[in-house]
Each structure stands twice: as structure tokens, then as C-alpha cells.
Amino acid sequence: MKATAKAHTNIALIKYWGKRNEPIILPTNSNLSLTLDGFSTVTTVHFQEELSSDEFFLNDRLVEDAASQRVTGFLDKVRAMAGKEMYARIHSLNHVPTAAGFASSASGFAALAAASTKAIGLELNDTELSILTRQGSGSACRSIYGGFVEWQMGEKEDGSDSYAVPIASKDHWDIRVAAVVLSATEKKVSSRDGMRRTVETSPFYDGWLKQTPKDLEEIKTAIHDKDFEKTGSIAEANCMRMHATTLGANPPFTYWQDTTMRVMQNVQQMREEGIPAYFTIDAGPNVKVLYLPKDESKVKQRLEQIMGVEDVIVSKPGKGISYL
Ligand code: PMV
Secondary structure: OOOEEEEEEEEEEEEEOEEEEOOOEEEEEOOOEEEEEEEEEEEEEEOOOOOOOOEEOOOOOOOOOOHHHHHHHHHHHHHHOOOOOOOEEEEEEEEEOHHOOHHHHHHHHHHHHHHHHHOOOOOOOOOHHHHHOOOOOHHHHHHHOEEEEEEEEOOOOOOOOOOOOOOOOHHHHHOOOEEEOOOOOOOOOHHHHHHHHHHOOOOHHHHHHHHHHHHHHHHHHHHOOOOHHHHHHHHHHHHHHHHHHHHHHOOOOOOHHHHHHHHHHHHHHHOOOOOOOOEEEOOOEEEEEOHHHHHHHHHHHHHOOOEEEEEEEOOOOOOOOEEO
């Protein structure tokens, strides 16, 4: 009744931005990510007869807030699937600098889903695991796999065809992602609230829905062809469009800070100087920069020099779920 799993986080190159069904998390558009080796979560789940409730420890500290309710809510689904009523002690170690602005929920829920289903004796294949993980956190369903991963939105309202599919393995293409950590970061609008407000109120959201399927098809070809310029420019443009929808929301908002924009401008300047580098940004102020291994020292140095940048953490393509 005990299992340990490790999952890595991922960065979306084509964003998931909006739900068509909130309770079971069905997205409004298919999307695509790269799993990263630099950020991971290791989770042990131990179901025990003598427990009268779940106990969730994050980095060795007992958690008793909304985060633990999300974990318990997710384990309720696992218990229902297995037809068992036992509670669990959960130990999660996050190797994701929280300040890096990476959704630790992606590696967190992927590791939780893998460890808890194994511990309770469910034998799920990767597709079934992805479907279950999706209901904990949308972007987490992509972290079941390594490398380049598409989350296919599906058509059914029960969510049975909304899951991640591997597009190219981590060894297909050695590209790099630098997570640029800003000194002052305060996430004010959660991804959940940001999505909801945008879907409900932004007149730009229709444009997002119209363009994103095209971006997705084009980037899949570019990844297949290992066309870095094309992959990077599609990812950057898709990120800009996602963030543009927030400016049209009511009330309007943006995840960007002054340093966010300085980093963006520096990346664009690097391109003008002949270094192929592209950025993408999730639901927070930090920037992730894509580049090729040969440009590593130049890109890293340049990013570290920008005023307001605290740290630059480099990742390679990472692997999917593993059991320890
Ligand atoms: O899965 P969530 O709720 O953490 O939402 C992720 C949303 C974005 O990071 C902005 C985009 C994405 O596809 O990861």
C-alpha cells in the first residue's frame, strides 16, 4: 500500500488557456509542452488502515490549507476508482524552486497520481494515468511523458478522450530552457482565476481560440523537422497571444512586471545580434528562454546581467514519470 514516484515539470510551448469544463478540467484548446529535467517532485503515498484522514507533508512540513484539500480531493477520486476507503500519508519533496514560477502543480499532481494509484493497487496505463492526473491539475497531465507532449483536448464531455500524447522523445532534440527568476515576484492572479476571467470577459479570447490550433499544427511540424527558428517563433507568438487575452479581460490584468519586459526585450535583441533565442511566459512574471546548447554561455551570461534578475536555471528536455 506504499509507492514512490517522481515527475518533472513542463513548460507549455502552445498554452493551455481556458477550460470548457471546470470540475473535470477539460481545456478549450489542445496544447503542447516540453518536459524539463531541472524541476521535479518526488512523492510517496502510503495508505494505512489506522489513519482517519489524509496527512500531506510538503518538504517535510505538514500542510493544512487549500493545497492539502486539493490533494485530498484528488485522492478521493483515486479511492473511488479503486473502491477502497483507506486514508494515506503523503510525503512530497519539491525540487522546484517555488520562486522559479514553474507550476509545481504539474510535477506535483503527476507524481501524486502515479504514486497513489500504484500504492492503492490500480494498474493504469499511461493514457488512463494522464486522464486522472488532468483532473488534479490540467498541465500536469502532460508530465506523465518526457520530451515534447501534446494534450489533446478531446471532444467528449466525460473527458475520456482528453489526455496527453507523446510527440517526440527527450532524445529527439537537445534544446535548452533557461528559467529566468526575477527578484520581486508576487503572483496575484492564479492560473485558474486568470483563465476563468479571460474566458468569460475578454473579447480577444475568440482570436486566441481561432489561432491556437494553427500554431499547434505548425509547431508539431517544426519540432519534427528540428527547425529551431520556427519552433521558437511560434512558441513566442503563442505566448504573446495568450497574454494579450488578459489585457482584454474585465477587469484587465497582466502577469508581466517591469523585469519581465526587460527580459523579453533582451531576448529579442539577442536575436538581432544573431543568437537564436525565444521566450515564453506562463501565468506569472518569470520568463523561460529557449535556445540551442551551443549558445549556452552567451545566453546565460546575458540573462544574468539584466537588472532585476535573481537567478537563471537551465534545463534540458526531461523524462516522464518514474517509480522509485
Ligand atoms: O494547469 P494549471 O492550472 O497550472 O495551468 C497552466 C496554465 C499555463 O501554465 C499558463 C499554460 C500551460 O499550458 O501550462
